Every structure is written in structure tokens, then in C-alpha cells.
Amino acid sequence: MRDALGVGAAVGLSGFAFGVTSAGAGMTLAQTCVLSLLVFTGASQFALVGALGAGGAPLAAAAGALLLGVRNAFYGLRLSQMLGLPAAVRPLAAQWVIDETSAVALAQPDRRLARLGFTVTGVTLYAGWNITTLLGALGAEALGDPAAWGLDVAGPAVFLALLLPMIRDRSSAAPPARAGATPAPGRGEAGTATARPIRAAALRHEVAVAVLAVLLALACVPFLPAGVPVLVAVLAAPAVLAVAALRSRSAARRERTAAERAEEA
Template identity: 60%
Template structure:
């Protein structure tokens, strides 16, 4: 329904779900399109979000050690859930079974629900009339919220929101989302600077204490 509210047809929605088997990236893409962004900026934002799957793939390639012939197909199944299930198993055989069963079942159910949702959206007409145009951002926030746990992650999320909202009036649709990715290096730089300053202060305090102890002696 979310993609239908963004102007995609049932066929386009189903093809997107078949080829881009990663929920967060799909929601980001259709959300950017719904906001009037260009297909290019929407696709770049979706790619940024799916880059974590590449790191999953590096770990799983060592764990599963699949034959080269099936690796391209297996790569399509590398998502959060298949990674979590595979890593939780004991032994390579169990990890492979967990990966395949989880990947295939989720892929089939995801695409079936996509098809039914797109048909339902087409049947009810303009999804904005029902408020379903807000479903994309709402689902994306629901997916993101459980991942924001540490202080650093909260800081990145806060800076990203400020960048996205601040640049929204001056940049084309879809571009503020990409610019929000700058929150990561900004926060990491600030935290790194604080750690360096903290170590310097600690060393200076230690030197002062040592000097005071030497004078007492």
C-alpha cells in the first residue's frame, strides 16, 4: 500500500519487492518518491541503507562457505533475519539450513504480502484519502527505533533529523535524506575530539598529581 500511495503500479511494486529484498531500503525508496524526489536520489538513499547487508555477507560467506555457483542467489537472501538465524546456529550445516529456511520463507511471504497490499491499495483508490501515505514513514521509524540504543546512535539520529528537516526547504526532494547521512562522520568526529581532549586532561591531571606528590616528599 505504501508504494501504491507513492504512485507505483502493482507491477512496479511487485518487481521492486522481488529485486530489492530489504524492507528498510524499499520503504526509503518509495518514501522519497512519494515526497517528489527523483528516482536517482531515491535509489541512492535505498542503496545507502542496504550497505549493511554487504558486511553481513562477509561474515556469512565465512560461516556458510557456500559453493560459488549458488553465492549470487544466496546474496539476495542476506538480510537482518537470515543473518541473525544463521549466526545463532551451532555448526555449518545448521547455519546453512537456518539461512535457507529463513530466507526462502520470508522471501515468499514478503512478496505475497506485497502483491496483496498493492492490489488492496489499487482497490481502495487514492491512499492519501485514507491517510495511508503516512504508512511509509511510520513503518520506517518503527524499523529504525529498536536499532537506536547507544548514546552515539541517539546522537546520530538527532543530528540526522536536524539536517534532514533543516535542508528540506532549500534542497530538492530526496536530497535532504542523503545529506542526513553526514550525521555519522559529524558525530564520530565530535566524539573522537572529546575522547582526545579527555585523555589530554587526564594526563595533565596525572602529571599534576605526580608533581604534587614529589614536592610532598
């Protein structure tokens, strides 16, 4: 309850920033409020109104917002198993599947607490986000620049504060095995030694994708309409994966050639 209410209340306040930004981009009060009621994922909403406010084409702005929202589908797959909600409730719960509700639910040790955390975070955040969106849109002129109040970083700051304890817990050493117990596959010394290079390679790929995406977006900003650079940045992931696959096949060929030469010798 403490975590859920804290996250819901703190992140809900950043709806002020969206209301002000949306109004500044030329959206009407009704359009701003409907976006928060129906879309309800801050990053996608900011991307949409930001691209439209910069003169981007509506289709490009919508496509960029949709790409940012795709991550919620993956959250939904994980939460579907964890929460185990009845079929009749799932369409309603899907509206609340966002970064903060997923983080709170996944941080809980059992299904009962996961459901409680998800529900309380969803109710608090949905209500707070929509109320502050309305207030921000109504008082856009009086509020001024949302960055001056720090509202533009409230959501990311709270989300990172919630994630850090989870990262620290998962990076801690595993508990020692019981005497006489047989290590599970991938859990013993050999499994750990095998898993480390895999994790290191995955981390390198993630960093490469992030860096390449930033470079692609920055390179396209001066030449492409608003909303399009983020679509181009998506190409970073398949590009890195393709290069990794080529390097892997090349390394395999070199190993086979070396083995054949060793047999001939």
C-alpha cells in the same frame, strides 16, 4: 523451522503495504514487482517509492535507498563466515541477505541450523513478499490505507520480537570460571572493569548518532527535496566520531600536563 517459517510468513505479509504504497506513488505494476524481485529489502524499497511519490529526484531517492541497503553488506560479511556456503551458491544467497534472514541465522547455535534457518526464512520471505507485493499493487484501491491494517509495522514488530530474546541472552551473566582456571584476557575482573567504560562510551556514541541524525533529518525536511534529508542524516556518524576524537585528544593532553606538573612538584 518454527522461527524461520514464522518470520518469513509474518514479514512476507507486509509486502501488501509495499504494493499499495508503490501503486499510490505512481509506480506501475511491473515496476513495483521488479523492485521486490530485484531489490528485496523492504526499507530501501519503501524509501525509494516514498521519495519518488513525494516528488523527489530519482537520483536522490535511489541514493537514500542505497544507503539504507548498505547494512546488508555488513550482514553478508558475518554470514559468509557463519554459513560457509560454496562459492557457486554465494551470489544466489546474497539476494536473501536481509535483516530477518540474518537475525534467524545468527540466532542458531551451529552452522547446520544457521544454514537451515537462513534458507527457510529466505525462501518463505522471498516468495511471500513478492506474492503480497503483487496482490497489494493489484488491490491498492480496494485495500485503502495500509496503516489502517497495521501492515506498515508488521515487519519491524516481528524483527524486534526476534531480537529481544537474543539481547536478553547476551546480557545475562557469564558462566563461572572453573576452579584453578586462569581468566582469559578481558574476561577476568580487570578485563571486565576495562571493558565496561568502553561499552558505555560506545553506547553514548550510538545514542548521540541516532539523536543527531533525527535532528538533521527533521531540520532538512521543510527545505530540501524528498530523499535528501536521509542523505544529510548520514553526516551524524562522522560528526559524532570527530567530536569524540577531539575530546579524547583533549583529555589525553590534560592528563599529560597534569603528569608533567606532578613530576615538577
